[in-house]
Amino acid sequence: MNRDQSAVADEQPLASAEPIADPILEVDHLIMNYRTKDGPVSAVQDVSFSVGRGESLGLVGESGCGKTSIALSLMRLLPDNAEVQNGKIILDGENILDLDDEAMRQTRWDDIAMVFQGAMNSWNPVYRVGDQIREAIDLHWDVKPTVVEANARIAELFELVGLDPSMADRYPHEFSGGMKQRAVIAMALSCDPKVIIADEPTTALDVIVQEQVLEELRSIQHEFGMSIIYISHDIAVIAEITDHLGVMYAGKLVEHGETADVFARPRHPYAWLLLSSTPSVTGPKLQLSPLEGEPPNLVNPPTGCRFHPRCPFATDQCSAEEPPMEEIAPGHTVACWNHEQVPEMETSRA
């Protein structure tokens, strides 16, 4: 989409929703399957999105919708039975799917790092936390740093994530859950990656600690202009920390746009139902609408739109033809034949 100076600017009052001019990461028509004894599971089906430098993108959806599969594809850490059938993952101008294993090993952590789901339980209990972070630094820095250099870097990282640098000499059992999670984030930052993928980074934490960790991530993102992809089932968390939002359903990206736009006017019925069924402690107590049915089995996904069996607005067309991603407002795309039928949100939750 080329922007043509002033004439177009008049037609597109939402100036902030420009296409991302210089994306750090572009995922282009990614298709990924898992081979199982029941047949191939189509876990990621033709997903495209991009992330700008210094931006954050949230991916939300139910368990099994493919959000973690996308993350593992980006890290190229997929299990043996997974296969990327089509698509490109362009990280800073380079398609990482073309890299050989050694080059990918260098790219991982150096350019793209991941905070895994439940990572706080992945510390090795018999090594000091600082030593475990130093291992990553030793392996990935171009010139292997001296112990003093590495320790200085670890102290710097600990301060960045709000931990006392002296904690680096402690063992994991001496850390609380929130502190372990902060240390995991410090490790992900250790090689100055361009992109961080945070897969449910705060799911196991209590709300107050969760708020503190999210605050930390937000300030790191702004300070270093890092790009972060947040993956979460918790749409309230996504609302707080992301600039852009992608809603996934059954392996497909069904709606994508600026977080504020998607929350204000969700146009895909699934996104609309997801938002209408999220309880909040603020604002008036709204009636919550449940989403009927269960997510489909991806060995044999529904024909046409994958959401049509559960969709209150489904028509014959929905079961026959797959809806394409269509731009309905600048920077706001949705894959639904009947997006005009989707009602406005009951009231804004301001």
Next chain:
Amino acid sequence: MTDIVESVEKPVDPSTRVKVDHLKKYFPISKSMFRRADDFVHAVDDVSFEIKAGRSLGLVGESGCGKTTTGRILVKLEEASEGSVQIRDQAIDEMVEITEITSKGDRKDFRKNVQMIFQDPYESMNPRRTVYDAVAEPLVVQKIGSTPDREKRVVELLTLVGLTPAESYLFRYPHELSGGQRQRVAIARALVMNPSFVVADEPTSMLDVSIRISIMQLMSDLADELGVTYLYITHDLAVARYMCNRIAVMYLGKIVELAPTEELLANPMHPYTRALLSAVPVPDPSYDRPDVEILGGVSKAINPEAVCRFIERCPFAEDKCRELDHPPLDDRAEEHFVACHLVTPDGTWTGAERAELDLRS
């Protein structure tokens, strides 16, 4: 024999269904196998509350605050160290002191009246037993009804929890069900004896958002239909808002604030409740979050001192908070109980200035 196999609508009983008084649970920490323990974790420390019939109380707090231990004592999965728990037995319509139940027969009667729904539907079901086995088990243990009666009752319950047609679910195994369906089976099993009181420990926290709402609605509908009284244990205040008439906020074994749900959200008085509320994620990108006013101190659960439990993390603590004992849970407004030295009897805050916390706008 078969008369309980029937879900008739009961009139809502205005009397108290559950009464907990000065409940305490101390877990000993033994330094060695042969030495008596000197140190105790005060998991539940002097907790009192009441639940009226057909109402639900939410027990909210962070992990380790004692909310689950309280729930487990109420269903007798854990014995109280001190204090009294009375639950009305609907068969005799009398309050029964459950801490005094010891005999096997009394326990059996108790379980007809009180049931629990667990957090994780993936772990709470035996993978080798069918849905029918799971739901009918309480009837078998209690020797109620003939096999056809039991089958009829199980089908009735599965229909009630929305697993229809029930016949097609009877002989499925847990691995053939989704998380939401499993939790429905767990609810059916808890309700098969027609209990009057159910403890629900985070019944929706393992479920996806979209499934969560339908389970929450199912539980509320059943409460209305069958007059079930709930103790609803959760860490999520937004869920508690939709499930509970009243909310009790726990911190380190103590209830620090107890009020009707909307009153608690509109007018939180205890510094901990306020911190908790201001930290809850809000599904609104334009939401302007107030500061979360809490310190990072570590509070002691092992042999705690007599002073306010929240003192290490309270940014407002004054000298009197360090001198006086932990404040009692006192009435500060209509039905609104708070345990804080800095709140006056009429509910006015006397501590240092706090951040604006306007959640109702």
